[in-house]
Amino acid sequence: MTASLRAARALALLAGFHLLGLALLAALAVTDWLLVTVLFTASTAYLVGGSLVASVMVAIPILRGMIAFLTAGLRRRGPGGVVVGERDQPELWALVRRAAAEAGTPPPATLVLTGEVNAGVSERARLLGLLAGPRTLAVGVPLLAGMTVPQIRGVLAHEFGHFAHHDTRLAAVTMRGRAAVATTVEAFHGGTSRAQALVGSLYVRYARFFLRSSQGVARRQELAADRAAASQVGPATMAAMLRRLGVLGAAHGYYAATWAAAGVPVGVLPPSGEVHGGFRRLLAARGPDGLAALAADRPARKDDPYDSHPPQRERLAALEALAPAGPAYDPDGPPALALLRDEDAVMAALEEHTLPAEAQALPRLAWPELVLRRSVADAEGWAAPLRKAVERARRMAPVTGRPTGAGVAQEAEAEVGGPGALPDLAAVLDAIDDGLLWMAVADRMPKPPQAARLTGASARNFIRPRIWDAVAGLLLLHLVGRGLAEPDTSWSADPGLVLPDAWEKGMDAAVDAALADTPDTAPLRALLAAPPDA
Template sequence: MTFRLRAVRALVLLAGFHLMGVVLLSAMAALDWLLVTRLLTAQAAWLEGMVLTVTVLLAAAILRGMYAFLRAGRLGPVPHAVAVTPQDEAELWEQVRAAAEVTGERPPDELYLLAEVNAGVAEQNRLLGLLPGRRRMFLGLPLLAGLTVPQLRAVLAHEFGHYGNLDTRLGGVTMRCRKAVLHTVEVFREGSTRLHYAIGALYVGYARMFLRTSQSVARHQELAADRIAARHAGRDATAAALRNLPVLAAAHTHYLETYAAMGGPLEALPPVGEVYGGFRRLLAARTGERLAALSAGQRPPRPHEYDSHPPTAERIALIEKLPADDRPDGSGDEPAALTLLYDPDRMFAALEARTLPREEARLRRMSWDDLVMARAVADAEGWSRPLRVAVSRALRSSAQAADSTVTVRRGAAAEGVANDRLPGLEEILDAFDRGLLWMAVADRMPKPHQAARLTGPSARNFIRPKIFDGLAGMVHLRLAEAGHATPDIAWSGQPGLVLPEAWEKGMDDALDAAVADTPDTAPLRALLEAGLTHDIVR
């Protein structure tokens, strides 16, 4: 069957999808008329009422589905994006219009910038998706930050290719119809009654048949859109854009989780415009393999059952089979697509204002360095608290069991514990020297229920890393208080503290000695003494 015939078959099935509701309503109306006028007697009025109630509920479900189908693709407000006009961003609009022209499509009526690694075109369809309507384009600012201008041209041409009649007049129409059908199925899946589910099952089953039938048409349309993107932007630039998209998506997720959300526990935000704008700094610091490493080993997101996109590797392979056009892949010295904006900083700030919840937008703003330092201190306090609490309880138990002639040193520790003051680093090391680490402290460290049954070396090996982290947290706090640790945003690595050179070289070994089966706190004490009495070379 030719591509044209497959598209015609899909449109015939689409008409059946809509007519099914009309047929069901007509059949129920005829059944009600027969039951009321011919089959039921006056003595069976209760049965008449029950039948009418059921058919009304079924009709309501059908009408809801038909209404959803008719309204599929309606464009509503866009609360989480920034609208830009041709007067605002002339260069960006010029690229958008050029991509629309090369596909034979009209440019969008509206253009919105998002906080996502994404691009797309939404259209308000008419006549069940057969006719185009008002059109919007969405572009992610992170996408503009990560792609070069030639690569963005490829993405834009591909998105308009979804709606273009590239190989047949029915290709773009079929894509619109698929969106309308998918929208209707989602409406039925949200139904709350059994009758709604029963009617929805008919529509969902029919929709699956339509989507399976039109799948080859949709895949053909996607590949045709890739080809026209290659003609517009260049073969190599189109392939490079496809390779970069999953890398950028993984990098953006890492940025949001590691950097943008850094101030969450502190109820603080990065500087204005940096919640999303800081992603540019990560991209500048991590290039090539270091950027790709963020997505290494990650499974690609599971596609929708009826996703029209072929696998990315297959799309790239087909693009690379196209004849060479002597145009570069858009990397190298090509500027980032973000340079198409007049004032990217202002746009990132405007996007924050549109997307951040009101309560979150009111949080205090901190510089990246201050944010890193505050978060490092908060994390160190979190790591060290379980150890400090465990040592406090061990000291309290030891003090209560001691004779009234306890030494002054032990009495001072007990007095501090009695006043609910958690012990400091020196007191913890003193407790380790007294042999309390494995006799009393380890048993009081929090652990899962399953680990509570461990004994001997197994128990020690399980809890040792937590004690190590607790001591490391206290060391970080001590160095930060003394001014010997500095914040490092580390766009190319992991944000945290930069410790003095002596500590970077010797801290792990000193901590290992302190939490050994036979604790030796001397190396750690020596580092502490050197750090407090001398200027440490960084």
Template sequence: MGEALAFRLRAVRAYVLLVGFFLMGAVLIAAMAVLDWLLMTRLFIARMAGFEGMVLAVTVLLAVAILRGMYVFLQAGRLGPAPQGVAVTPQDQPELWEQIHAAAEAAGERPPDELYLVGEVNAGVMEQSRLLGLLPGRRRMVLGLPLLAGLTVPRLRAVLAHEFGHYANLDTRLGGVTVRGRMAVLHTVEVFGRGSTPLHHTVGALYVGYARMFLRTSQSVARHQELAADRMAARHAGRDATAAALRALPVLDAAHTYYLQTYAGMGEPLEALPPVGEVHGGFPRLLAARPGERLAALGAGQRPPRPHRYDSHPPTAERVALIEELPADDLADGSADEPAALALLHDPGRVFAELEAHTLPPEAAQLRRMSWDDLVMTRAVADAGDLSRPLRLAVARTLRAEETEPAPVRNADAELPGLEAVLDAFDRGLLWTAVADRMPKPPQASHLTGPSARNFIRPRIFDGLAGMIQLRLVETGHATPDIAWSGHPGLALPEEWERGMDDAVDAAVADTPDTAPLRALLAGVGRVSA
């Protein structure tokens, strides 16, 4: 009882400060109005004469800045433009809406008026509130398709109930109002931070100082609401499903980032896109191929984002620990072996295709679409060409330098040496006497000599030679594309190459180059002169 009363008192104090954030602007404007009236009626002492015009101009500009801040503060409660996503009605996706209605009912809240499926690992409910959040308004929910792809239905229930729990009268109406007020305050401060005039910075300093006081005061209220929303999720979806969902969210976020960079963005240098619907729709394939620890490994080594100083979310480990302290229940934990919540959607392929239309820039319509295999092959060939070109250029320059009367080069790329010529140059002892010196090096490595220089440049020579080998294997039909949802997309090489390629290339770029092992491997895919 004492803890509940303390929370109510903190919520009331935070709300009073929230109202004060708005009233501060009104008080400042009133004070300047009084000052202007005194100037206009010449009640100031005579020596102030002559400064009235300048003071009036300054006060008017300050008043405009303050009014802008008050307007921005009030506008923070608006829903704003529709998100980049697919608008979904109950008629479009009844099973998904059924889960949303159930979660809203469990929290004692009304369901959203709008639902948008977006391309992020995200879920949220926004409300167009009035009178600093005291009067509710239209609600909009956003739900990420990657979230549906990575969570089972019980775990999705937990996420949905948590979002509606933010709006529930869990302890006091003012608790939810305070949480919404924090977003309005942060939004107002950000707008002033983007101001370009000294007056904006002056007024902004006042707002920032007051905002810090409000955010410190309301921090415990916001965190209390967050943990209360977790408990609401546990009551609706079950303790174990809620804890599992909390653990899964950062893993899904890291996996989705990896997918966007490695797969969805694979064709960017080629000005190409995956098949229609697969820009976002390939993510479920990656999830299906990487269960458990292999999926979590995608985020290994990544530094977690630094939490905001006034973040209302306690650390995930703390939230999970508090959930697991709750009594056990007989609700399903939503094991990862169960079907993903994506199964709630009718025709998910069509939804993924519609999402592309809302998220891709207009110029994407001009890009060519390629199958995953064609995309992997084309990208692998382009990457192999980029890797091999510095080595081929270095060998070409070395060979031209040996000529007594070098012929003019009309097309440098067309006249770059092939794999056989490069290996012949290595056999002649040119690798470490001339070729390595012509390989590009950053300025900080230009002073290196002897073994240090060789160890620095050797990996680049290795990559260049490996790139040439990959091009040869593609040319002869011995390398095939491998989308490798469970690994890394690239080329699948013959078994003998998988076993022996690295050792053979290592021998070719050793201090005393030996190309024989590599030539032996190449003998089966195209003759290389001895």
């Protein structure tokens, strides 16, 4: 389908949107006219008045949606990130200009570096997207951190392939129509009248039709941009770029959820520039195999019929079917991050544009201190339910070898450190040795209502993992307190603690023994009593 036919189809769909609104308004107007001129009598005045009010209530969201459609493009915000000029980043701009020239299209007016694993072009087009406007190219810094220069050339060639085929203007038509349809449908949400629900259902059905129809056009544009890019950089380079893009998406998602956000629960951030810059360290530490493992662990993404991009497998199959063209793929090309000047300053500036103000105000800690603080907070959280359960069990049960009766609670309270104090590791192990684990302590551990009815082995097996985590938390706190646990900032695993070799080898088995159906704390006590360098 030619660009002209695609434009005609997009305009027809937008005309259908307007016609739907106009038709509904016309139907309301005709109905009101008939009510006033034909059916209005003294006896029906109340009914007619109510109908007129209902018509106005239905017409308001229709008009609101049509107005939103006309102003959607003007209210569209650009990508959030750091705007860089040619003086700031001459090497990156040189690559951008080269890619634009090879695509036969003018370079963008603005280059923005973002914190996303993505790149994209936008154009503030006019007249429903048919008249060109200033173009902006957004490039995600994580792409630069994880790709080679040839792969980034493939990214840029794909984006400028949209420019060369005038797809950004058509995309403006499509996206503007999407915004208008979504706004109009949203206007009907929360409506309580049957009339509003009926009109809203019509817009929802049209919205689904519009999205599916426009997505077909958008996906063909993406495949055309892939072909244009492959003619410049080669199909093999494009295929390698797409595969790398999927790996980087999985790795960055993992990084954002674990490392970048590690300090948030304890109210701190890593050093300036490291919220985004730490991703470089993870990529370097994991290597190809480690990154592939992260991608393999990522849940399979379901195909979205409304996604503007075809599934990756479809794009790869289309590239593999192309005849060889362009330069040969260089898997050992120079890193794209070398295109950035003063990358640390870029990472710091990016935080100012991507982090909310309240996050930027948080204190900063070096990675080791941050990981240690978070690990201690996690350990305290894991241990707290068990410590509270042991305290309650001690207050309610006699202590072996001690007097029973009224003095038991006071003695147990003294053992755990006085009023308000929670049992420490030694007190928890003593409670296990005193036979309180199953079920005096276990019964007092928090659990969902449906698990409260479990008894015997089923109850023990359900609660055992939670008690295991709690004991592990107490052990970690003990080792940190003795200076035997250090923060793990190797980036090859989740942020956590590095334990002495004896603990790494023997801790799991010792905790398992302490929490067995017949508990035995001897292995755990032996670990605790061993010299630090054992």
